[in-house]
């Protein structure tokens with residue numbers, strides 16, 4: 001496949017250049033000013049800007065089924081009173097259709113890869129494998145209710161069945177949070193991570209009461225950050241905590257919409273960046289955000305962090321968080337358009353008022369409202385000009401709506 005005529009932003013620190021890209025077997029094999037070779041598939045992408053694919057480093061994708069169900073509630077009311085009772089009505093089919101809907105939403109927002117933590121994760125893996133997106137999936141691990149062993153067994157089965165599938169689906173370990181996992185359970189998970197070289201992702205200090213009840217050093221002493229920890233939220237951390245994070249192999253997923261919407265506050269992103277902690281963006285689940293668009297998260301975070309000093313959060317830094325840091329956080333190779341790398345690309349439509357003046361197109365990615373034209377993973381389009389070439393989207397809408405009615409107990 002050859003893509004011709006587009007502006008290419010090779011990486012977060014470069015400037016867009018008009019270049020052609022040749023893709024073979026899912027990889028970028030050539031980038032040049034004018035590739036004159038013949039190919040069966042040639043795409044003329046004039047008036048398009050291609051960037052490295054965007055990454056969503058934290059989601060619970062199947063929670064699209066709960067979008068709009070629990071609004072204007074405190075975190076405790078939202079999770080423990082509203083969402084958890086409804087979660088008991090989920091099954092593998094509902095999670096499958098709810099996942100596909102979320103994958104459509106993410107692909108239409110330019111997301112090529114995501115990290116998930118939830119239940120019925122086998123259905124998430126099945127949906128992601130069919131849809132064509134890249135994913136790091138984890139079974140949410142909780143042991144405070146005595147069911148820790150069976151959840152861990154589900155996670156081990158996922159590894160057995162999916163880890164490395166088609167160079168796209170990977171499995172990690174997902175201890176839910178310090179308040180839902182005992183320290184012995186965290187130690188067991190940490191050992192598994194080290195022995196099998198799997199990433200761990202965990203919600204960490206999302207709420208103010210976690211900071212009051214738990215000690216970060218004690219949590220890290222379980223070994224969970226010895227291999228690779230993708231820590232989610234990290235809102236309530238002081239300077240000592242941040243220093244401690246920077247001394248471990250920790251990557252942070254910053255989810256500003258969810259943190260604001262659930263009244264949990266604003267993460268100290270600028271301090272994290274000063275400590276050289278690699279920060280990326282996550283959407284969190286669609287029941288607490290409620291959209292799956294990392295470009296929105298990037299813009300929101302940028303504006304929040306500029307409020308006292310506009311020199312903060314420069315374009316290159318934010319683009320790095322959206323692309324390069326996202327790949328690092330998921331332990332995937334990518335985040336730049338380069339020969340030998342996977343063809344994971346986000347294509348923007350420059351023929352859009354929000355992209356003018358086109359001379360400043362790179363800045364519009366963060367500060368305007370860019371429109372995604374296509375999304376490609378390993379050389380295959382998962383979204384192209386309003387359509388989803390790998391699935392039957394009408395069937396997803398229908399099955400999703402039926403599933404929603406089942407969960408909420410709505411007749412017809």
Ligand SMILES: [Zn+2]
Nearest residue numbers: 060203284285
């Ligand atoms: Zn979450």
